[in-house]
Amino acid sequence: xxxxxxxxxxxxxxxxxxxxAARPNGLPGPEVWDHTTETVTEPAEGRFxxxxxxxxxxxxMRGWLNDVKSYAPPVGIxxxxxxxxxxxxxxSNHPDFAVGDVVxxxxxxxxxxxxxxxxxxxxHPTDEAGVPTHLALLGMTGMTAYFGLFxxxxxxxxxxxxxxxxxxxxxxxxxxxxKIKGCRVVGIAGGPEKCAWxxxxxxxxxxxxYRAEDVRKALRxxxxxxxxxxxxxxxxxxxxxxxxxxxxxxxxxxxxxxSTYNATEPPPGPAxxxxxxxxxxxxxxxxxxxxxxKFPQAAKEMAGWLREGRLHSREDVVSGQVSxxxxxxxxxxxxxxxxxxxxxxx
Amino acid sequence: xxxxxxxxxxxxxxxxxxxxAARPNGLPGPEVWDHTTETVTEPAEGRFxxxxxxxxxxxxMRGWLNDVKSYAPPVGIxxxxxxxxxxxxxxSNHPDFAVGDVVxxxxxxxxxxxxxxxxxxxxHPTDEAGVPTHLALLGMTGMTAYFGLFxxxxxxxxxxxxxxxxxxxxxxxxxxxxKIKGCRVVGIAGGPEKCAWxxxxxxxxxxxxYRAEDVRKALRxxxxxxxxxxxxxxxxxxxxxxxxxxxxxxxxxxxxxxSTYNATEPPPGPAxxxxxxxxxxxxxxxxxxxxxxKFPQAAKEMAGWLREGRLHSREDVVSGQVSxxxxxxxxxxxxxxxxxxxxxxx
Numbered sequence: 001x002x003x004x005x006x007x008x009x010x011x012x013x014x015x016x017x018x019x020x021a022a023r024p025n026g027l028p029g030p031e032v033w034d035h036t037t038e039t040v041t042e043p044a045e046g047r048f049x050x051x052x053x054x055x056x057x058x059x060x061m062r063g064w065l066n067d068v069k070s071y072a073p074p075v076g077i078x079x080x081x082x083x084x085x086x087x088x089x090x091x092s093n094h095p096d097f098a099v100g101d102v103v104x105x106x107x108x109x110x111x112x113x114x115x116x117x118x119x120x121x122x123x124h125p126t127d128e129a130g131v132p133t134h135l136a137l138l139g140m141t142g143m144t145a146y147f148g149l150f151x152x153x154x155x156x157x158x159x160x161x162x163x164x165x166x167x168x169x170x171x172x173x174x175x176x177x178x179k180i181k182g183c184r185v186v187g188i189a190g191g192p193e194k195c196a197w198x199x200x201x202x203x204x205x206x207x208x209x210y211r212a213e214d215v216r217k218a219l220r221x222x223x224x225x226x227x228x229x230x231x232x233x234x235x236x237x238x239x240x241x242x243x244x245x246x247x248x249x250x251x252x253x254x255x256x257x258x259s260t261y262n263a264t265e266p267p268p269g270p271a272x273x274x275x276x277x278x279x280x281x282x283x284x285x286x287x288x289x290x291x292x293x294k295f296p297q298a299a300k301e302m303a304g305w306l307r308e309g310r311l312h313s314r315e316d317v318v319s320g321q322v323s324x325x326x327x328x329x330x331x332x333x334x335x336x337x338x339x340x341x342x343x344x345x346x
Numbered sequence: 347x348x349x350x351x352x353x354x355x356x357x358x359x360x361x362x363x364x365x366x367a368a369r370p371n372g373l374p375g376p377e378v379w380d381h382t383t384e385t386v387t388e389p390a391e392g393r394f395x396x397x398x399x400x401x402x403x404x405x406x407m408r409g410w411l412n413d414v415k416s417y418a419p420p421v422g423i424x425x426x427x428x429x430x431x432x433x434x435x436x437x438s439n440h441p442d443f444a445v446g447d448v449v450x451x452x453x454x455x456x457x458x459x460x461x462x463x464x465x466x467x468x469x470h471p472t473d474e475a476g477v478p479t480h481l482a483l484l485g486m487t488g489m490t491a492y493f494g495l496f497x498x499x500x501x502x503x504x505x506x507x508x509x510x511x512x513x514x515x516x517x518x519x520x521x522x523x524x525k526i527k528g529c530r531v532v533g534i535a536g537g538p539e540k541c542a543w544x545x546x547x548x549x550x551x552x553x554x555x556y557r558a559e560d561v562r563k564a565l566r567x568x569x570x571x572x573x574x575x576x577x578x579x580x581x582x583x584x585x586x587x588x589x590x591x592x593x594x595x596x597x598x599x600x601x602x603x604x605s606t607y608n609a610t611e612p613p614p615g616p617a618x619x620x621x622x623x624x625x626x627x628x629x630x631x632x633x634x635x636x637x638x639x640k641f642p643q644a645a646k647e648m649a650g651w652l653r654e655g656r657l658h659s660r661e662d663v664v665s666g667q668v669s670x671x672x673x674x675x676x677x678x679x680x681x682x683x684x685x686x687x688x689x690x691x692x
Contacts, residue, residue: 070624240615254623269586269615277600277631278417285623 004042005092005099010049010112013040017110018325020075024065026264027333032065033081033326040091040112048092050103050113054317055325056084056135057332057341058169059233062261071287081109081325084140086123086131097122104134109325111345129306129313136340137173137306137313138299144255144288145173145231146298152253152286153229160184160223162242165233166207167194169340170255174231175204176311183229186222188215188238190335197338202312216241226250234259236267243272252276252283262333314339319346350388350439356395356458359386363456364671366421370411372610373679378411379427379672386437386458394438396449396459400663401671402430402481403678403687404515405579408607417633427455427671430486432469432477443468450480455671457691475652475659482686483519483652483659484645490601490634491519492644498599498632499575506530506569508588511579512553513540515686516601520577521550522657529575532568534561534584536681543684548658562587572596580605582613589618598622598629608679660685665692 014037021034043049064075064082075082085107089097094117097103105120107113123134136142148170149155161178165171166187175198178185187198188208195207206222208215215238219227226247232239235257243252260267276283291298305311316337318328328343360383367380389395410421410428421428431453435443440463443449451466453459469480482488494516495501507524511517512533521531521544533544534554541553552568554561561584565573572593578585581603589598606613622629637644651657662683664674674689 235620254620256623257620260620266617269617269619271612271615273615273619273629274581274600274603274606274631276629277602277633280630280632280636282628282630283619283622284626284628285620286626287623290626 010040010091011042013112014038015040015110015112016322017108018081018322020065020077020079020081022077023067024262027262027330028062028065028326030326034078035323041114043091043093043114045093047114047116048089048094048097050085050087050105050107050115051090052085052087052107052111052113052322053345054086054131054135055109055322055343055345056086056139056141057325057329057337057343058084058140059256059258059261059332061329062258062333071289082106083109083325084135085109085113086135087113102131102134104139109322111322129303132315132317132340132342132344133306133313135342136169136315137311138302140288141169141340142173142302142313143291143295143298145170145177146302147288147291147294148231148253148255148286149174149177149229151291152284153231153251155181155183155229157182158184159228160186160225160247161229161231162186162188162219162223162227162245163231163233164188164210164238164242165256165258166198166204167338168233168258169337171231171233172198172202172314172339173311176202178229179203180305180310184223186219188234194338210238216244219245229253231255232257235270236260240270240272243270243275246275246279246281248279248281250279250281252281254283254285258333315342316340317342317344319344321346350437356386356437357388359458360384361386361456361458362668363454364427364668366411366423366425366427368423369413370608373608373676374408374411374672376672380424381669387460389437389439389460391439393460393462394435394440394443396431396433396451396453396461397436398431398433398453398457398459398668399691400432400477400481401455401668401689401691402432402485402487403671403675403683403689404430404486405602405604405607405678407675408604408679417635428452429455429671430481431455431459432481433459448477448480450485455668457668475649478661478663478686478688478690479652479659481688482515482661483657484648486634487515487686488519488648488659489637489641489644491516491523492648493634493637493640494577494599494601494632495520495523495575497637498630499577499597501527501529501575503528504530505574506532506571506593507575507577508532508534508565508569508573508591509577509579510534510556510584510588511602511604512544512550513684514579514604515683517577517579518544518548518660518685519657522548524575525549526651526656530569532565534580540684556584562590565591575599577601578603581616582606586616586618589616589621592621592625592627594625594627596625596627598627600629600631604679661688662686663688663690665690667692 167189236259513535582605
């Protein structure tokens with residue numbers, strides 16, 4: 001009757017999910033989430049079922065919770081929370097995806113996701129690059145760093161690069177990529193451990209602890225000749241400080257503004273933006289999805305650097321249930337993660 | 347003894363000057379200026395003397411009064427106020443400049459200026475394009491509009507362009523240039539007369555009176571499909587409003603921020619800058635001086651459009667003495683001028 005692979009094992013299996021219950025005001029607390037359970041069903045023709053093993057936790061998620069027009073529609077009240085994730089195909093009625101395939105895609109915060117394959121990548125985890133690395137360095141995170149730095153930042157060899165959120169998923173890759181290109185790299189991060197990690201382990205030239213230092217002053221010392229590329233993940237006062245140190249022709253790549261995402265009042269804008277005029281500099285936003293056609297080439301290059309030991313991927317993997325998602329997400333906004341934050345479904 | 351041309355007529359002629367007496371806090375009032383008198387002297391070899399006939403009044407002047415590092419050093423206390431100007435050569439000891447030549451250059455706010463020719467242009471006023479036009483459409487003002495719109499704004503035919511300060515010297519040229527390229531052009535200006543002028547005389551598609559209208563709402567009507575190029579002369583709330591209406595891939599050219607130049611408290615930054623990310627847009631500052639090598643070609647093109655009647659230059663010429671400079675400058679910051687503000691030395 002049906003040539004669905006794998007389904008008999010799955011029938012009537014419970015699928016625990018996290019849904020958006022209410023839009024947050026400020027940090028998204030437990031009241032924001034609903035925990036629901038559905039039953040896994042047989043995939044229709046051209047579809048397959050993925051058992052989610054790893055959920056990616058990303059700052060952009062906070063934006064998806066707001067009911068405002070943006071590059072993607074907001075997550076609707078009652079909908080399964082949107083999330084990039086990795087998993088295994090456990091039932092397939094799709095010619096290109098077989099049971100056992102390891103895949104990444106926007107599967108959401110749930111144990112099982114059905115897909116038609118749109119936006120789904122098959123990945124091949126190895127000892128050096130496990131599944132979480134395919135959500136991190138070799139996934140959207142790495143692509144974000146790569147295209148933000150090389151395309152939007154238009155990096156030239158030997159320039160001075162400053163990156164905020166430098167111990168975060170994207171920032172830690174940005175700095176390493178700039179080092180590969182022979183740049184002077186300064187990372188801005190929160191706390192001595194993160195600062196030590198990016199310098200000692202990742203090879204950044206200098207780190208600024210924004211919790212302990214006056215970033216504007218510290219940049220004078222760490223980037224005495226000014227900044228050619230500022231890669232911004234945080235916004236707020238740190239962006240404003242970086243603007244004061246731009247060199248002639250500098251590029252500011254706007255990747256995110258995590259410092260402002262949970263603000264309950266409209267956050268102020270970068271008061272020093274006229275530095276763009278004085279220094280004939282540009283500030284440009286980007287979204288990694290726009291580069292999807294160039295992902296394969298970039299991922300190949302990144303994988304090569306990873307094999308050669310020139311890039312390191314660090315994942316901050318938390319083991320738990322999908323129901324832990326809300327708590328783990330808060331770690332991200334509190335700056336508690338180092339490297340890519342991933343929820344591994346136990 | 348000397349082959350200086352023209353000097354005998356000039357010896358012991360008084361040169362009235364305006365010098366910076368004190369740095370302003372807010373609008374530069376009369377206490378900011380000193381009026382001094384020197385005697386015109388014989389130009390040394392390789393130098394010449396210009397009798398200034400027209401002084402250009404530009405928003406950038408306000409920045410030159412502040413003691414901050416910028417693209418140009420501040421005007422020093424006691425120095426003749428820096429200004430672009432036009433005049434006639436009245437004495438020359440320079441092989442390339444003859445008595446009677448009409449020239450433009452950074453001659454300062456004074457009746458006579460000595461020059462070695464650096465940055466000085468010979469111009470050829472006609473009935474259609476008199477001396478003030480060579481400070482306006484065919485001078486730095488026109489060049490600013492041309493390179494800001496075409497190079498920084500990377501204008502493509504048929505796009506939607508919004509320009510602030512639209513009845514000002516630069517803004518009025520920007521809009522006309524965009525119309526020549528078949529764009530939809532919306533100008534933002536202060537007051538019904540200016541709004542009527544840019545639509546009825548200059549051919550803008552729409553005008554928004556920022557003094558009477560909610561700019562953000564008005565942009566929704568005037569640029570219903572969003573903004574491809576926003577050319578900003580004013581900064582502040584108008585920039586912030588424009589950011590909310592950017593299209594995918596929009597360019598914001600930062601030419602100035604006149605609304606903030608006389609602020610006594612640090613003006614807030616553009617809170618909506620994250621629209622750059624959502625719309626993969628860029629905001630870029632520029633200085634016209636960087637394009638100096640391309641001026642001749644651009645000026646030729648502009649002069650052609652002027653002759654063909656496709657461009658109109660409007661100069662708001664005030665007749666007076668150099669000592670009137672301070673009062674005339676305030677007209678600029680009060681938004682009282684339409685087109686290029688010029689002080690003609692009576």
